[in-house]
Amino acid sequence: MTTTIHLAQQPEADALLGRSPLAALIGMLLDQQIPMEWAFAGPYTIARRMGADDLDAQEIAAYDPEAFAALMAEKPAVHRYPGSMAKRVQQLCQFLVENHGGDASAVWKGVKTGKELFERLSALPGYGTQKAQIFTALLGKQYGVTPEGWREAAGAYGEQGSFRSVADITGPESLAKVRATKQEAKQAAKAAKAKKQ
Structure with missing residues (x-):
């Protein structure tokens, strides 16, 4: 199942996100x-550097x-902290191999409830x-799960209809809205912190 994704805002990277659960x-x-x-373009960069069209856990x-x-x-670099994130990516893949036969989609295949889905993701x-x-x-919003x-x-x-996270990004316009929401949240948090002092 291929999904149209616009998180990396790069056609090849988004195409990989749309077809590869990993x-x-x-x-x-x-x-x-x-x-x-940058984060969501990372998987495509990793695949390219490994000389592959897809990722294999x-x-x-x-x-x-x-x-x-x-x-x-x-x-x-794939990330601002490439060393520590390399460890995390490998730990994630090791977990998928040990618990799901290396199949990332097995994390959500067959889940009956949102609670079960959330618990499976929390275990990663x-x-x-x-x-x-x-x-x-x-x-739920973009992959039909x-x-x-x-x-x-x-x-x-x-x-x-919220614009809180990557779950709500379907193109440049919604990306701008999510960015604006995040900025507002940061400013509100700063203001609340300043009031306490």
């Missing part, structure tokens, strides 16, 4: 402390850790509560 999971994992497009899990860190650090290395909620929303109660499991990120 690419989507890795993009979400990388989405911290760097711009969203078993191949990444078995990759020499130093060589994989070097691949992530090669200019332009590098996926805290917020990341698991955002990915639950992304699966909609078990009963998925919006509730995704929290505020599951709300219809």
Whole structure:
């Protein structure tokens, strides 16, 4: 099943995200402390540097850790912290190999409820509560993975018509709206902190 995705804002990188569940999971994992497009272009960069059209969890899990860190650090780096993120990507892939036969889509295949989906995502290395909620929303809003109660499991990120996260990005216009929402949230947090002092 191929989905049209616009998270990396680059056709080849977005095409990979649309056809590869592993690419989507890795993009979400990388989405911290760097711009969203950079994070979601990461899986395509990794695949290209590995000389592949797609990503393979078993191949990444078995990759020499130093060589994989070097691949992530090669200019332009896949992430601002290529060394630590290389470890996280490999841990994620090792978990998928050990628990899901290396099939990333097995994380959500056959889930009956949003709660179960959220719990499965929360169990992934590098996926805290917020990341698991955002990915639950992304699966529901853009990948057609909609078990009963998925919006509730995704929290505020599951709300219809919201522009809170990558789950809501379908093109440049919605990307700008999500950016604006994030800026407002940051400013509100700063203002609240200043009031306390």
